[in-house]
Amino acid sequence: MTPVGTGRGQLSLSLIEAFVGATLVVAVVTGFAIGGPDFGGTREAQLDRYAGDALALLSADDSGPASTADTRSTLVALVASEDSFERAREPARRRLATVLPANLLFRVETPHGSIGYPNPPGRTVGEARRVTIDGTITVRVWSQ
Amino acid sequence: MTTDRDRRRGGGPGNGCRGNRGRRRAQSNLAALAVALVVVTTVTVGGVVVAEEALSSVDRDAAARRAAGAVADRLVAPASPTTHRANVLDTAAITDEDPDSPAALTSAADRPVRVRLGNRTLVDRGSPSGPTVRRAVLVGERRPERTRVALGGNRTVVVNRTTRIDLAFRLRPGTVVRTVRADGRPVLHAPSGLDGNATLEPGGTGPTRLRFVGNGTNGTVVVTTYPLDTEPGVLAVTVGRLRRTDGGDPTDDGDTAAEGGDDADDSGGREDDRDGDRSVDERGSDGSVEGSRGPAGDPDADETAWPGTGSRTAGEASLVGSNVQSGREGAA
Numbered sequence: 001m002t003p004v005g006t007g008r009g010q011l012s013l014s015l016i017e018a019f020v021g022a023t024l025v026v027a028v029v030t031g032f033a034i035g036g037p038d039f040g041g042t043r044e045a046q047l048d049r050y051a052g053d054a055l056a057l058l059s060a061d062d063s064g065p066a067s068t069a070d071t072r073s074t075l076v077a078l079v080a081s082e083d084s085f086e087r088a089r090e091p092a093r094r095r096l097a098t099v100l101p102a103n104l105l106f107r108v109e110t111p112h113g114s115i116g117y118p119n120p121p122g123r124t125v126g127e128a129r130r131v132t133i134d135g136t137i138t139v140r141v142w143s144q
Numbered sequence: 145m146t147t148d149r150d151r152r153r154g155g156g157p158g159n160g161c162r163g164n165r166g167r168r169r170a171q172s173n174l175a176a177l178a179v180a181l182v183v184v185t186t187v188t189v190g191g192v193v194v195a196e197e198a199l200s201s202v203d204r205d206a207a208a209r210r211a212a213g214a215v216a217d218r219l220v221a222p223a224s225p226t227t228h229r230a231n232v233l234d235t236a237a238i239t240d241e242d243p244d245s246p247a248a249l250t251s252a253a254d255r256p257v258r259v260r261l262g263n264r265t266l267v268d269r270g271s272p273s274g275p276t277v278r279r280a281v282l283v284g285e286r287r288p289e290r291t292r293v294a295l296g297g298n299r300t301v302v303v304n305r306t307t308r309i310d311l312a313f314r315l316r317p318g319t320v321v322r323t324v325r326a327d328g329r330p331v332l333h334a335p336s337g338l339d340g341n342a343t344l345e346p347g348g349t350g351p352t353r354l355r356f357v358g359n360g361t362n363g364t365v366v367v368t369t370y371p372l373d374t375e376p377g378v379l380a381v382t383v384g385r386l387r388r389t390d391g392g393d394p395t396d397d398g399d400t401a402a403e404g405g406d407d408a409d410d411s412g413g414r415e416d417d418r419d420g421d422r423s424v425d426e427r428g429s430d431g432s433v434e435g436s437r438g439p440a441g442d443p444d445a446d447e448t449a450w451p452g453t454g455s456r457t458a459g460e461a462s463l464v465g466s467n468v469q470s471g472r473e474g475a476a
Contacts, residue, residue: 029190
């Protein structure tokens with residue numbers, strides 16, 4: 001039985017150690033190459049931009065049907081009162097769905113209720129907020 | 145069976161050289177150690193190089209990303225010559241933009257830049273490979289939209305947000321429109337009655353409700369507005385790395401940044417000029433209409449009322465004077 005033991009011992013231990021070490025280093029480097037961590041918070045910055053754009057487009061929205069005789073922008077209508085929120089809710093949702101890129105989900109929070117999808121736990125979320133005289137409106141945006 | 149297994153275990157012929165092997169193993173250990181050192185060193189050095197590259201590219205990207213963000217901000221800014229208002233791009237302006245030196249691109253001076261709108265490339269200077277900043281925008285143009293308001297009806301019309309409302313009074317004798325109210329506040333008033341054409345510039349951010357107050361029901365007012373016809377799109381700005389000219393010192397970054405700043409200042413001036421020209425032009429054209437005895441005769445009042453929004457809290461008289469540029473052309 002001894003010859004078997006010596007025969008197996010041929011592969012040097014230091015070589016094995018070297019390969020183990022190399023594997024570790026390569027693993028760490030792969031991490032860098034793939035760019036696991038979001039170094040500059042770039043994803044979040046991009047999502048913040050989208051959220052800000054959504055807010056800007058809501059506040060500039062004049063696509064509201066003139067026949068409703070509501071002479072306010074969608075953003076103001078959303079915050080103004082319970083009634084106007086209910087009226088503006090569906091147009092606003094449609095507006096955001098067409099304006100934001102298709103892979104993004106959104107949620108709008110106003111003092112009178114929310115529009116959109118429920119907040120995702122543990123996701124990178126972009127956020128934009130505007131304070132109006134009637135309350136604060138918050139837009140959150142995240143990618144699917 | 146048993147012999148087979150023995151052979152497989154290397155029992156048979158190898159037994160004789162056991163001593164030899166033991167000595168050679170020590171030798172191969174030394175070689176293996178050398179190989180191991182080489183492997184570890186190579187991998188470590190390679191790893192450090194890759195990591196360094198990754199980190200420094202993040203650094204460079206951050207600068208390029210800031211530049212891209214600034215360019216995108218300028219392109220969608222409300223006062224930019226490329227937009228109707230915040231985030232709403234003007235189709236005409238962006239296609240007419242001189243691709244070599246758009247003012248908005250000065251934030252990325254010395255860098256390759258590409259601006260794309262959906263699948264369309266608007267500007268491609270130096271085919272950059274770098275970070276991309278995206279903005280959700282609307283793209284559109286203003287098209288005239290005509291509504292006829294019969295004074296026999298409810299005398300009210302709600303028009304969508306517009307920069308300008310043209311009114312044409314088509315009234316039969318005996319019918320008089322004395323006041324036009326926008327969202328309740330008077331914007332046009334003539335005690336003897338309005339006729340001919342008039343132009344309003346509503347300052348609000350939403351639709352406007354117009355009401356025509358007067359006597360008689362025989363006539364119509366033609367209301368022309370210029371609402372935006374828009375469709376959504378994504379504006380993508382890609383900015384590449386700083387171009388190195390004739391082997392310039394790579395530590396020159398600070399200087400180039402400073403130059404970039406100067407450029408930005410210059411362009412700011414240019415943009416201001418452009419805006420100035422534009423507003424002067426419009427004012428000029430309004431002025432010519434106004435030359436005929438309009439209620440808003442005072443050019444100074446006109447100038448102060450240019451933004452058209454500040455007058456909400458002012459008194460009626462000043463409203464009539466300031467918020468409206470109106471002219472009554474001698475009716476044909």
